[in-house]
Amino acid sequence: MTTKPTADRERPAIADAPPAVALRGATASLGGRPVLRGVDLTVARGETVALLGANGSGKSTTIRAVLGQVPLTGGTLELFGTPFARFRRWQRLGYVPQRSTAAAGVPATVREVVAAGRLARRRFGPLGREDKAAVRHALDQVGMAERIKDPVDALSGGQHQRVLIARALAAEPELLIMDEPLAGVDVGNQEALADTLRRQVEAGTSVLLVLHELGPLAPLIDRAVVLRDGQVERVENPDRLHDLACHPHGAEPAEAAPKIETGLLT
Ligand SMILES: Nc1ncnc2c1ncn2[C@@H]1O[C@H](COP(=O)(O)OP(=O)(O)OP(=O)(O)O)[C@@H](O)[C@H]1O
Numbered sequence: 637m638t639t640k641p642t643a644d645r646e647r648p649a650i651a652d653a654p655p656a657v658a659l660r661g662a663t664a665s666l667g668g669r670p671v672l673r674g675v676d677l678t679v680a681r682g683e684t685v686a687l688l689g690a691n692g693s694g695k696s697t698t699i700r701a702v703l704g705q706v707p708l709t710g711g712t713l714e715l716f717g718t719p720f721a722r723f724r725r726w727q728r729l730g731y732v733p734q735r736s737t738a739a740a741g742v743p744a745t746v747r748e749v750v751a752a753g754r755l756a757r758r759r760f761g762p763l764g765r766e767d768k769a770a771v772r773h774a775l776d777q778v779g780m781a782e783r784i785k786d787p788v789d790a791l792s793g794g795q796h797q798r799v800l801i802a803r804a805l806a807a808e809p810e811l812l813i814m815d816e817p818l819a820g821v822d823v824g825n826q827e828a829l830a831d832t833l834r835r836q837v838e839a840g841t842s843v844l845l846v847l848h849e850l851g852p853l854a855p856l857i858d859r860a861v862v863l864r865d866g867q868v869e870r871v872e873n874p875d876r877l878h879d880l881a882c883h884p885h886g887a888e889p890a891e892a893a894p895k896i897e898t899g900l901l902t
Pocket residue numbers: 666667671689690691692693694695696697698
C-alpha cells in the first residue's frame with residue numbers, strides 16, 4: 637500500500653463550509669407507494685453518518701435520493717450548499733452501490749471498473765498519469781492491486797465489493813456514499829477497509845453509509861440515523877446523545893433509547 641496519487645485533492649477549507657448533504661422533509665414514492673415520508677438528514681463536512689434500520693425502512697432510497705437517482709416529490713436537497721437542481725460537480729462524490737444491484741455481469745477488468753471512478757474528473761480517452769496513480773492507489777487501499785488485470789467476473793463476492801469501494805475512492809471524493817460497503821467482506825478485510833475509511837475521514841472526507849452492522853466501522857461513526865417506515869425514528873451519537881437538530885420526529889431521551897448493537901436493528 638505505497639502508491640500515492642500524484643494530485644492533491646484541492647479541497648476548499650471545510651471550516652464553516654455548508655454541509656455536504658442537507659436533506660429536509662424529503663418525500664419520495666416508488667411504484668406509486670410513499671417510501672420516504674419526510675426525511676431530514678444532514679452530513680456536515682468531515683462527518684461520518686450511518687443510516688440504520690430494518691429491511692425496507694428506506695435507507696437505500698434515501699441515499700439514492702441524495703444521488704438524484706430517486707426524484708423527490710417534496711422537501712429539499714442541497715449538496716455542498718448548492719440546491720440539487722443546480723449541482724453539477726459530481727466529481728466531489730464517490731458512490732458504492734448496494735452489492736446486489738452492482739453485480740451486473742459486465743465483462744470488464746478490475747482496472748476498467750476502478751478507472752470508471754475517474755470519469756467525472758476527466759475527459760473520455762486514455763487514462764492520464766494522475767488517473768493511473770489514483771486507480772493504483774485506490775486498489776492498494778483495498779488490498780486488490782495484484783488483481784488489477786483480472787476480469788471482475790473472476791473475483792469472489794467480497795473481492796468484487798472491495799473493487800467497487802476502490803472505484804469510489806479513485807474519484808478522490810469529498811463525500812463518500814456507500815450502501816452496505818462491508819456486505820460479504822470477510823472480517824480481516826473489514827478491518828482493513830475500516831482503516832482505509834478512517835484515513836479518508838482524517839483527510840476530511842464526509843461519509844454517508846448504510847449499514848446493517850456497525851462492526852469495525854463503529855469507532856468512525858459520528859451519528860447514526862435510524863429509519864423506520866420512511867421516517868427518521870431516532871438519531872444517536874456514539875455516546876447515545878441525541879442530535880435534536882436532525883431529529884424532527886420527537887426524540888426520546890437518550891437514556892430511553894436502546895443501545896445500537898451489531899445486528900440488532902435489522
Ligand atoms: N423499485 C421499486 N419499486 C417499488 N418499491 C420499491 C422499489 N425499490 C424499493 N422499494 C420499496 O421501498 C421501500 C424502501 O426500500 P429501500 O431499498 O430503501 O429499503 P432499505 O432500508 O434500504 O432496505 P434493505 O435493508 O433491505 O436494503 C421498501 O418497502 C421497498 O419495497
